[in-house]
Amino acid sequence: MTGDIPGPCRGLVLESITITVKEESRDLIAELNLSVAPGQVVTIMGPSGSGKSTLLSYIAGFLDRRTFAANGRIMVGGETIEDLPAEDRHVGILFQDPVLFPHLTVAGNLLFGLPRGRCRDRHKRRAMASDALASAGLAGFEHRDPSTLSGGQKARVTLLRTLLSQPRALLLDEPFSKLDVALREEFRSFVFAHVRERGLPTLLVTHDPADAEAAAGVVIHLDDVIVRPSGIVETIGEGSSPVARLNRSGS
Numbered sequence: 134m135t136g137d138i139p140g141p142c143r144g145l146v147l148e149s150i151t152i153t154v155k156e157e158s159r160d161l162i163a164e165l166n167l168s169v170a171p172g173q174v175v176t177i178m179g180p181s182g183s184g185k186s187t188l189l190s191y192i193a194g195f196l197d198r199r200t201f202a203a204n205g206r207i208m209v210g211g212e213t214i215e216d217l218p219a220e221d222r223h224v225g226i227l228f229q230d231p232v233l234f235p236h237l238t239v240a241g242n243l244l245f246g247l248p249r250g251r252c253r254d255r256h257k258r259r260a261m262a263s264d265a266l267a268s269a270g271l272a273g274f275e276h277r278d279p280s281t282l283s284g285g286q287k288a289r290v291t292l293l294r295t296l297l298s299q300p301r302a303l304l305l306d307e308p309f310s311k312l313d314v315a316l317r318e319e320f321r322s323f324v325f326a327h328v329r330e331r332g333l334p335t336l337l338v339t340h341d342p343a344d345a346e347a348a349a350g351v352v353i354h355l356d357d358v359i360v361r362p363s364g365i366v367e368t369i370g371e372g373s374s375p376v377a378r379l380n381r382s383g384s
């Protein structure tokens with residue numbers, strides 16, 4: 134089926150996204166259009182309060198509808214998802230703090246991300262967890278209690294859990310910001326290698342220009358929109374083809 138879908142549409146496509154703070158009738162994001170190709174990382178920067186995390190919440194399906202009104206189209210892998218519940222969107226998200234369930238082992242945490250419907254065989258599930266851990270330099274960690282892991286190890290397990298859920302797009306909400314410099318570089322490379330290997334369209338929210346540089350893709354500044362006479366802003370990536378397009382009119 135995906136063979137029929139043009140390349141850019143197999144990624145993550147946002148069309149005319151508008152998010153309003155209800156109480157203030159204020160547009161936080163207005164008419165945002167953006168395409169992220171498979172395996173590409175688009176970095177979103179901007180000052181505190183410009184709506185970066187809110188945008189990710191809308192895409193992932195857990196926007197607080199009491200506070201925000203939102204509309205616009207979200208497509209992942211050619212499917213329109215904005216009306217689906219979060220669990221049916223197949224969009225993975227990582228936050229600043231790696232969150233692991235304290236009552237489960239490391240393997241239990243990983244398998245939590247693997248829906249039973251996708252693999253019912255207990256031995257296969259265990260093998261998938263072990264393979265994932267080995268791929269992250271964490272062989273033998275299956276039975277460990279999450280509280281015994283270092284910050285970097287927790288971050289890796291959280292990413293592996295997200296990947297095991299087989300997302301079709303990945304959202305990264307400052308997942309590197311709390312790691313020390315050495316770990317940050319290591320984890321960044323780990324994440325981007327997985328993104329490219331799996332062809333995951335990825336949005337990265339960060340305040341750190343070094344993250345954007347490491348992502349080596351398009352950078353969008355939510356507060357810095359140059360409106361051309363056409364009302365369209367284009368951000369051009371490597372080569373001649375536009376890899377992301379930002380259009381935020383009306384702000």
Ligand SMILES: Nc1ncnc2c1ncn2[C@@H]1O[C@H](COP(=O)(O)OP(=O)(O)OP(=O)(O)O)[C@@H](O)[C@H]1O
Nearest residue numbers: 154156161179180181182183184185186187188200
């Ligand atoms: N419950 C709420 N009621 C009213 N406004 C809210 C509420 N929650 C968030 N906001 C507003 O929504 C806006 C967007 O917040 P958001 O967290 O998305 O910004 P951000 O760009 O991710 O900021 P940061 O870089 O600090 O994480 C902010 O202006 C914030 O004040």
